[in-house]
Amino acid sequence: MEPIKHIKITKGEKASKIIKDMASCGFGARHLSQATNILEQSIKDKECKLFLGFAGALVPGGMKEIIIDMLEQNYIDIFVTTGANLTHDLIEALGFKHYKRTEKLDDKELNKKGIDRIYNVLMKNQVYGKIEDFFTKNFNYLSKAKSPKEFLWKLGSLVKKRSILQTCYKKKIPIFCPALTDSGIGLMIWGQLIRKKKINLDFFRDVHDIIELSWQSKKTAVFYIGGGVPKNFIQQTMQFTRPAIYGVQITTDRPEPGGSSGAPLKEGISWGKMAARAKFVDVFCDATIALPLIHAALKDRIK
Amino acid sequence: MEPIKHIKITKGEKASKIIKDMASCGFGARHLSQATNILEQSIKDKECKLFLGFAGALVPGGMKEIIIDMLEQNYIDIFVTTGANLTHDLIEALGFKHYKRTEKLDDKELNKKGIDRIYNVLMKNQVYGKIEDFFTKNFNYLSKAKSPKEFLWKLGSLVKKRSILQTCYKKKIPIFCPALTDSGIGLMIWGQLIRKKKINLDFFRDVHDIIELSWQSKKTAVFYIGGGVPKNFIQQTMQFTRPAIYGVQITTDRPEPGGSSGAPLKEGISWGKMAARAKFVDVFCDATIALPLIHAALKDRIK
Amino acid sequence: MEPIKHIKITKGEKASKIIKDMASCGFGARHLSQATNILEQSIKDKECKLFLGFAGALVPGGMKEIIIDMLEQNYIDIFVTTGANLTHDLIEALGFKHYKRTEKLDDKELNKKGIDRIYNVLMKNQVYGKIEDFFTKNFNYLSKAKSPKEFLWKLGSLVKKRSILQTCYKKKIPIFCPALTDSGIGLMIWGQLIRKKKINLDFFRDVHDIIELSWQSKKTAVFYIGGGVPKNFIQQTMQFTRPAIYGVQITTDRPEPGGSSGAPLKEGISWGKMAARAKFVDVFCDATIALPLIHAALKDRIK
């Protein structure tokens, strides 16, 4: 039996040192440390493709640069996310911002001022008009896409600012958004269609493409930040191709009510989504806390 | 100030009586009671259309009959759900079952036996082969659908057993599943496409249809069981049409990490998803506990 | 394998019927049903003593009458609770009330008006003055107590209104409150001591007494509503006497951070707090929702 070693902090302590030392603590600290180890291994394993499922409102939450860095550093091979994250990424890529909620305005006052609230983050509602202009201007080009994945790459090719969309396009990282219609971007496309523009996105081509990507991988790893559709879309891909041999999940959802978002990774073994001998860990933590720490440790460990 | 009245239980107590009395208690009991009142009002308000967002794995969880009854009783006007719930509904509609996890088999053993686990519910993996046969047999008919909504109604027209799909079809209740590709049903369609079958589902037509349904309603009400895409898809519809004047949400997700699933309904006021003067309540409870109780009370109150 | 049976609700449905049917559902519904079965068995097992650990603010939450009924019906043999619950019980026993928070006053306004808030329940701060008068008047009698348990029975003998304190006194149900100093009652005693009154409560006598009660039981059962000191005090008693053979826990705390309140009952097997072959279940639910339902079912099942 290995003893618990109490974590000691010295002045100027590096985040990566703390993450390493947490391996000898208990509870969530150890899980966070294990998650970092597992991600490190999966990234260093050159035969292994890492599928990131990225849900939640983490772009408004300030996590965009970390994701971009992870994409640029080739940590992430396949990127699956929500329309919301991509819409917020696009909003910033077009020059608009999210804001800290500092004043104690209530939701009625915010509504009168045209400000949308995401917990302690704000956004001006007028950005919808601006992205509508962008779509109107560029829809002829965008509408040549045949699948959501192609559409999102085209979107990434158009934006001028550093963003998740642009990075995925530049690095040709496949980007999947199965519920694209459920987002501001989806509404913008609808807005063009009611103006008699045409587009024909084949959502099943994305199913085909992600399954192919998994088949072509010798090994697969999964990294779920939040649950929702991104997690499930990767899970079903693993189930019908090959189970993942590494897995990390960051979520604060409960397992008891039975939903996929709160289900522990272990459950995936029964389905063949996770290999019986896989290395995996569930981290119960707000991702805006866990992700910067994990990334700091990964950057110190991976050349 | 109204005093707390301690709830008293007598022999043979009706569920609806308990729900009513919970109005004078504190904490979650009061929320559950308020939720029932709000749903009752929204259902009795003949000018108001109730949009149900139904996420989670509630069909495997044993909630199917309640949803069917709510649809049959005209409580629900527009139904938005996940591909998972519809896949599990289809599985049962084709004669297969879900099972209680009673033996303490671990996930590795379950995997060897070909059994998939959803928390404390099990399913035989072989059902996938069976629904594949069903799709192969019926794909010519199904593939005539032009949108996911049409596709799901066609599916409902084919199944012989009482089910959510069949009920929505028979009663012509619009059924939306924005992330249909992210489900067993989505995989089955993909399975046909690789056999050179064709289908062309326009996912944006569903955006158009739900927006029209909201525009055509004099008033709207929202009922979210779980969060995820179903909630957000209704929320964005409200935002771009008219804010809901009644709202009930049942979720166990945390608000702090900023995701839509855990966001309190109040936040929707800033966005114009919820009317500033709306009646609404968040219920923090496992839906398999809350839903039967709410439904029991509604059945006693609504003729 | 036993199939999931979908719960059906008919008009006028009894709560106990719903609880029974939940046994064939999944997720939390099944846990709630199992909890009721386990409590029923432990109450009907005449050789078994049921230890209730009752934490949280459930008296302000409107659960007092259920607890009193459980005590009167001899469901509960040993009662362990927090000073807060007893203080709020005393407040009502002296004729004061708790109130529903209906107006949207914020905490600063409430403070100015002298109103204390417990989530959605309110209390007038002036009650502290009133219970101080009560203590001043009765302290000579109360101070003859030798242990917290004796003190609480004396308190129960003094109050004129139906209450938990009075019921425990009348029925001679042992009542333990290990953190009595951490409560309004504790402060009231301190208030007497600074007026040079004397009292000498031996807190270790209560440890002795609860251990004796467990030793004298042929079998033990535990029922934890919330965690905290009440749960742990019973747990340590079981550990040093005999492990419980029945166990039910209602809590919404997370297990991952390692605290006793969120720890699943299963963990207790390693310590010898719970018998390896015990029947037990953890219910993840707000106790103000779960408790009335469980009690309604118990009343229908136990003569």
Add this chain to the structure above:
Amino acid sequence: MEPIKHIKITKGEKASKIIKDMASCGFGARHLSQATNILEQSIKDKECKLFLGFAGALVPGGMKEIIIDMLEQNYIDIFVTTGANLTHDLIEALGFKHYKRTEKLDDKELNKKGIDRIYNVLMKNQVYGKIEDFFTKNFNYLSKAKSPKEFLWKLGSLVKKRSILQTCYKKKIPIFCPALTDSGIGLMIWGQLIRKKKINLDFFRDVHDIIELSWQSKKTAVFYIGGGVPKNFIQQTMQFTRPAIYGVQITTDRPEPGGSSGAPLKEGISWGKMAARAKFVDVFCDATIALPLIHAALKDRIK
């Protein structure tokens, strides 16, 4: 409105830099950053006394050295904790260890091997015999204590190893444990009493002492790690003396069920536990993750 600045991580990033940058992110990251700022201010404010309420099983969780360092650095002025934390501190101070759960032994196997489990941390049950020997040897000295606080200092004076108990004793930091009987230490005292030893600890003297300490402070600050009795004991002290002007709480408990452990600090304003103009924040995070980060930042900021 201040914009969200996306956090950027560079190689070798210091934890304190990450914590600082989190101030410009959203969700939990910002809360963690604010918590650090508030603690920094309260520690640097020489007129302000910081009361730490320390619950949970954080000694087994590997947080002991951080607490000792906080005590040694004079960050903490008054220390309130559970008997469990002190028992585990004593166990290590007497030379025994906690262990990482690495093998997948289940609770029944652990029980057979005499190993107690605390989530993912283990302890040999035989330590109880060892601390019993320690109490038998030293009880004459220990039993001269007149209050739990005195008793705990005496305990701290006896142990030879670096520990929380020893540090509080050496630095004369008041240490309160209102539910001392609810712990291994409590059981050890009971074990002496049944051998006819005597001790007379006045638990109300501790109420008196902590109230005096608060009265003597010009300003007070509160830091709650976990809830339970430690939080409530400090809260009631604030309520009856002076409201805190700084507050930080780390908890993963839900507010909805109404218990003190999950109650947001804001609620304390109504009671006069927290000043209306206080700076305070609730951090929703496993303390084994949040505490090392906060401490790393504090060490860099406070000379």
